[in-house]
Amino acid sequence: MTVGMGIFLLLAFLAANLPFMSKKVFFVISTKKKYFLFELLEWICYYFLMGILGYVLEKQTNGTAHSQDIVFYVVTLSLFIVFAFPGFVLRYFWSSKQSVRKSSTDLSIEP
Numbered sequence: 551m552t553v554g555m556g557i558f559l560l561l562a563f564l565a566a567n568l569p570f571m572s573k574k575v576f577f578v579i580s581t582k583k584k585y586f587l588f589e590l591l592e593w594i595c596y597y598f599l600m601g602i603l604g605y606v607l608e609k610q611t612n613g614t615a616h617s618q619d620i621v622f623y624v625v626t627l628s629l630f631i632v633f634a635f636p637g638f639v640l641r642y643f644w645s646s647k648q649s650v651r652k653s654s655t656d657l658s659i660e661p
Contacts, residue, residue, distance in 0.1 A: 554607070554611075558603075558604065558607065561600070561603075562600050562629075562630065562633060563633045565596040565597075565599065565600050566593065566596065566597075566630050566631075566633035566634035566637065567633070567634060567636060567637030568592070568596060568637075569588075569589040569590075569592040569593045569596065569634075569637070570589060570634070570637030570638055570640065570641035571637060571641075572584075575588050575592060576592060576595075589641075593630075593634060597626075597627065597630050600630070601626065
């Protein structure tokens with residue numbers, strides 16, 4: 551694996567987690583609450599942007615881009631899903647666990 555491939559995979563990892571890191575849609579549009587549908591659409595857009603970037607980089611380095619089958623796209627989508635797992639966990643599981651801890655410490659037991 552070359553350094554360029556490593557940088558591309560790191561960039562893909564960051565792109566897969568971007569929708570879960572901000573409460574704004576595409577870091578620009580403010581909403582009262584960022585629903586999961588917005589995050590999913592944003593995540594899909596980042597997947598296609600990374601695909602386009604990969605295509606451009608392959609064409610630039612090799613002179614041509616190889617044609618791909620459906621298997622290639624299923625594997626890259628699966629990899630992007632795995633890359634998004636840490637951001638999803640931090641957004642939906644870790645943050646809700648932290649809020650439960652805060653609310654449970656605020657309870658006072660009266661005799």
